[in-house]
Amino acid sequence: MIRLQRVTKRFDGGSEALSNVSLRVDAGALAFLTGPSGAGKSTLLRLIARLERPTRGRIMVNGKDLETLPRSEVPRFRRSIGLVFQDHRLLFDRPVHANVALPLEILGYRRGEARKRVRAALDKVGLLQKENAQPQTLSAGEQQRVGIARAIVHRPALLLADEPTGNLDPRLSREIMQLFLDFNRVGVTALIASHNLELISGLGKPILHLESGNLEARHVTQARSAG
């Protein structure tokens, strides 16, 4: 599903966010990406979502070589991915259900069908009763769950999450991680960046350590262990 070959990302200022990173995550697998702040976790996720382009190296996602992917094909490629941000990035000018429906609007779902899917996604994250609420009236944990509902509402094959529990207390963090495990159980490939080692080490999934832009080459399979 995800394959990085000797990927380096250097920003304009000259700092190298990733150095020669190689990684393989099979379809249906779930892996955690950890490391201290500034280790390059967000950059790696942004490269996989084609929000950034690598300075060197090759990235294949879902059978597509992102280097040769035409610009016009990028939107279609992004529709196969669900992205969760640490700061949720919800739109505060519209209610919860409209936030979650955004990817479905882009895909051209009819209103009735979209509403059904939005309700199913909100039900999955335990927020069905809040569908008409304004995001600013929700707690941080609820806002994060709305962000997750938005990321999965169009049933993407790949879910990328950048510090999804960054601002949450331990109980809420566990609940959110459990959601990702549930999605993975029904076949979604997931790569989740988190610096909360204590939380993720107890979940029995492979953990990739990024340190100053370096990652030991890894191959994450659908099985529990990594090789």
Add this chain to the structure above:
Amino acid sequence: MKDGGGRAGCLEAWLYNHADAARRSFRRRVDAPGQTLIMIAVLGFILALPAYLWLLLDNARALSAGIDHEPRIALYLDDTDADALADATARITALPGVAQVTPTGADEALDEYRASLPDPALLDWLEGNPLPAIIEVVPRERTPEAVAALESRLAMLLPEAVSVSDHEWVRQLQALHAAGLRVLLVVAGLLALGITLILSVAAASELRERREEIAISRISGATDRFLRRPSLYGGLLLGLGGGVFSLILLGAGVILTQAPVEAAAAAFGLPLVFAAPEARVGLILLGTGLVLGWIGARLGSGAALRE
């Protein structure tokens, strides 16, 4: 989890996206009625002004075309006896485009002049007859072009004759009309450019207000076409509103100025009827509003999305 079941087909999804963008755009206008009405008013004024001027010009043109005036060309021939006059008359009659030829000999002209004087004896002081012979020619066609063409044929036939056409004022009116039309075109072009810029700025600022939504949508796989669509519908709606408002203004302008304009023309002896605009003018105004609205929104949204 694969994307699929329940999603509309490609064409249907596209159509649904359009309908949705139009609906959202309409709601956005309704939600900000003050801003929308100001934009529509500005567009209406800018569209109505050249339309009103064009209507005035068009009525003036109709006036020059509609006046029942039979053009005449008078040829004055010095030292021409009866035989030469008859010969010239025959040659002119044979020319194409001539409807009627009336010769008047110099003596005949003098007699007519004498009869018109209060004291005919005054002419007895003259030595000989100073008046020329006159051939009056009525062209078959009344257009200034046909009259001018006949004049030049006559000049070639009788180079010694002095030619005077009473159709000159129609030509002057037409020249004025052509000049007015050109000025109007330039003014209308500048105003259209103004409208386009106004709409473009409005579309760009609207997209900038949606910056966060656009960022999230792009991450979720929205194309620029998708993001631009509500702005394009917004431009079309404003253009249509502006077109309708300009029609109302134009109608009001005609009603309010009809009487004084017709009175002013009548003072010059011109039977001007300041007619209300035809349906064609309405369609042109609506079409112009729509086209300019679309272009403005396309330019503005394109610039904002590139930022």
